[in-house]
Amino acid sequence: MSDNKEIFESLYHEYHPMVLQLCRGYMKGDVDLARDLVQEVFINTWSALQKFRNEAAYKTWIYRITVNTCLNYIRDRKNKLSFQINEDQYACPAEETTFSSEKHHEILYHAIGQLKEVDRLIIMMVLDELAYEEISTIMGMSEGAVRVRISRIKKKLKKIMENG
Amino acid sequence: MDNQIETLKNLWENSRSKESGDSANTGHIIKMAKEKMKRTRRMQLGTSLILSITLAIIALYFTQVVQLNETLSRIGAVLMTGGLAVRILIECYSIYLSSKADPTDSAFNSNRATLVYHRFRKLINGPVTVVILLLYSVGFYMLTPLFYRIFNLPVLILIDASYGVIAIIFIGYIRRTIRQEMSILREIMQIEEELSDPQPCLDKEID
Secondary structure (H helix, E strand, O other), X not given: OHHHHHHHHHHHHHHHHHHHHXXXXXXXXXXXXXXXXXHHHHHHHHHHHOOOOOOOOHHHXXXXXXXXXXXXXXXXXXXXXXOOXXXXXXXXXXXXXXXXXXXXHHHHHHHHHOOOHHHHHHHHHHHOOOOHHHHHHHHOOXXXXXXHHHHHHHHHHHHHHHOO | OHHHHHHHHHHHHHHOOOOOOOOHHHHHHHHHHHHHHHHHHHHHHHHHHHHHHHHXXXXXXXXXXXXXXXXXXXXXXXXXHHHHHHHHHHHXXXXXXXXXXXXXXXXXXXXXXXXXXXXHHHHHHHHHHHHHHHHHHHHHHHOHHHHHHHOOHHHHHHHHHHHHHHHHHHHHHHHHHHHHHHHHHHHHHHHHHHHXXXXXXXXXXXX
């Protein structure tokens, strides 16, 4: 348990910014919802930590948990009203100060937010410079399908950005 | 097209928080994770436990309190207890299915497992529960001659009428649950569709 706690602390320390950014993109830039989602991702990470078998790198593993938590989150919030998040107890660092140039962020999250849920997650992995192979492993799609999908998403994004 | 993606990439890199996660939060997250696990276990076992207690009470009543001499009463008792027993087994299988959705699996596999689970929930919360409720109700009313020996007529009418009212309320609950399950299923199926491979005849689209 103590080992797990140490591993968890180091994972949280290392991947929190990555997970927060993914969650913020998924939640169309909403920081409060993104924080709730980040918390849910790390709750799932802790719960799954005992099952981690070194078959994948921690980064890919966290990505998988993040993607699955994102896809389940909105549905779960609608249906599991009993799961209340206590904002007071969760002392999050003042991220507002670290998110500079809000205008640019608005452009970014507005563009990503126009995409469908799965496309949103895929393009964020592209922006994070994950290899097609990694994306295909995380999403459970063939590499060819990922390539085609990314090409389509890029075209959609081009249109979105051209139209403002 | 690459210019726009490059612009987005730059914005993406700049928007990442420079702060790493505050380790002070991990203790609270671990606590919440443990509470969530407990709550899930309680919810999963709760229904089975309530049904099992009900089954035990009914079985005890039929074996220890009253004499089931007539065939009609015996069939009624079997229908009531049998329906409950089947529902308990289904709940146990449902717990097993829910554990199959692994958040560390690929998005497609995890979503597929969730889809299988909710399809099963829709089936058991819908047609299966209706059939069990029907058999249970038939069984209950088949016991009327037995109850007539125990209670006087006004009490018997009250029991039968109350059961009818409870059954109607329960049917309303089933309908609401099915609607909820249908809405969840639609969302999961939409994600499944989004996760499915696109048409492969689009090589020229690939960068």
